[in-house]
Amino acid sequence: MNTLSTAPPDTELASALRLDVALNLLSQAGWQAPVSVTPGTVAWLQAIVDGLCDVSSRDALTGLANRRQFEAAINREVDRVARNGEPALLLVLDIDHFKKVNDTHGHAAGDEVIKAVALALQECVRPMDTVARIGGEEFAIILPNCPPAFGQTVAERIRKKIEGKPVAIIGGEALQVTASIGGAFAPQWVRSSAVLWSERADQQLYKAKAQGRNQTCLEMPPLTVVSAEEKGLLFASLTQSESNTTE
Structure with a gap:
């Protein structure tokens, strides 16, 4: 069973991490959070981490591997x-x-x-x-x-x-x-x-x-x-x- 999607929100943790910069970067790259994930949950944070990993491995102009x-x-x-x-x-x-x-x-x-x-x-x-x-x-x-x-x-x-x-x-x-x-x-x-x-x-x-x-x-x-x-x-x-x- 995937426990990430059922984890309770932790807005205090999300705020402490100052995710605004990361979210802005992901937004510029065209990334969007999965609609099924509640902001502030562990699953939401994991989606952001996954998004950052993908962006860091891709060429910004072509979308190819960098x-x-x-x-x-x-x-x-x-x-x-x-x-x-x-x-x-x-x-x-x-x-x-x-x-x-x-x-x-x-x-x-x-x-x-x-x-x-x-x-x-x-x-x-x-x-x-x-x-x-x-x-x-x-x-x-x-x-x-x-x-x-x-x-x-x-x-x-x-x-x-x-x-x-x-x-x-x-x-x-x-x-x-x-x-x-x-x-x-x-x-x-x-x-x-x-x-x-x-x-x-x-x-x-x-x-x-x-x-x-x-x-x-x-x-x-x-x-x-x-x-x-x-x-x-x-x-x-x-x-x-x-x-x-x-x-």
């Missing part, structure tokens, strides 16, 4: 791949010539472009995937259980989706938007790290830009070389495991 949420998700995925050996793909994306959009049409137009790209990304992924805005015009997508045979197809679908949707800006003008995409698969059964995985994807993104932008470049598993850092992490975990069994 960098904090992305870092938590990629660390979980690195651990899962090491334990289960299932393939996982990380895509990093950069909007091409975004500075020119801001300089020519203004930051309001730039915001519209970012929101349009965010929407396109959400339309191309599964519910289990994590889509995040990790910088100004930079995005990242974590795709768990994505077989290597489908990696290039997924990346190209995203690229074509963005290219095929001109963005309407203030004044009625439509901007043609493209993006460069880099990707890398996490080493299976290897204790890697989020930093090393991200670096591999970034290297492919730089290659896509160098090849003229509006390109997709992926590092495929057969070409993946386990780095010295990853070998160190693997051997460290084995040493720790052996140490635990001898104690």
